[in-house]
Amino acid sequence: MNNVIHSDDEVVLEQSFARNTQPVIQNGYAEGLADGRETIYQKDFDRGYRIGFTMAFKLAQYQGFAAGLLKQSDKEELARNIAQDLILRQESARAHCLLCSDKTMEQNLLDDVEASQNSHNEGILKVLEERYKIS
Numbered sequence: 154m155n156n157v158i159h160s161d162d163e164v165v166l167e168q169s170f171a172r173n174t175q176p177v178i179q180n181g182y183a184e185g186l187a188d189g190r191e192t193i194y195q196k197d198f199d200r201g202y203r204i205g206f207t208m209a210f211k212l213a214q215y216q217g218f219a220a221g222l223l224k225q226s227d228k229e230e231l232a233r234n235i236a237q238d239l240i241l242r243q244e245s246a247r248a249h250c251l252l253c254s255d256k257t258m259e260q261n262l263l264d265d266v267e268a269s270q271n272s273h274n275e276g277i278l279k280v281l282e283e284r285y286k287i288s
Contacts, residue, residue: 197263201252204267208249208274212240215281235285240277249277 215235222232251270252258258266281287 200263200267201270204270204274205250208277211278212249215285215287218285218287231285238281238284240281249273 215238219232219235222228222235225232251273252266258269261269
């Protein structure tokens, strides 16, 4: 009789353990999936951020150069031209973002979007270098 009671206790214990651990396992699985997605998104975000930050920094250098030239009386006209340049006057955060201006690019592979953005940025910087002889 003792074996039967012990066996019943084990069954109850196993059922209770399974009932208590199943939600934990499911939650852990769901959290693992979410963490995996976030890791992938973060890596891609970092790629885009690096490109955007580099371009914004270079545009800010031109704007800073113009601000410095304004203090030199013999360079005021050049400084005004740089300061009024439409390329530099655009809102830095979105002005040169191809993905922001063309939502159809969202269908492209990230490598293709990155290549297009890099090509666009190089073209903009080339125009600025030719106009103002600054590199």
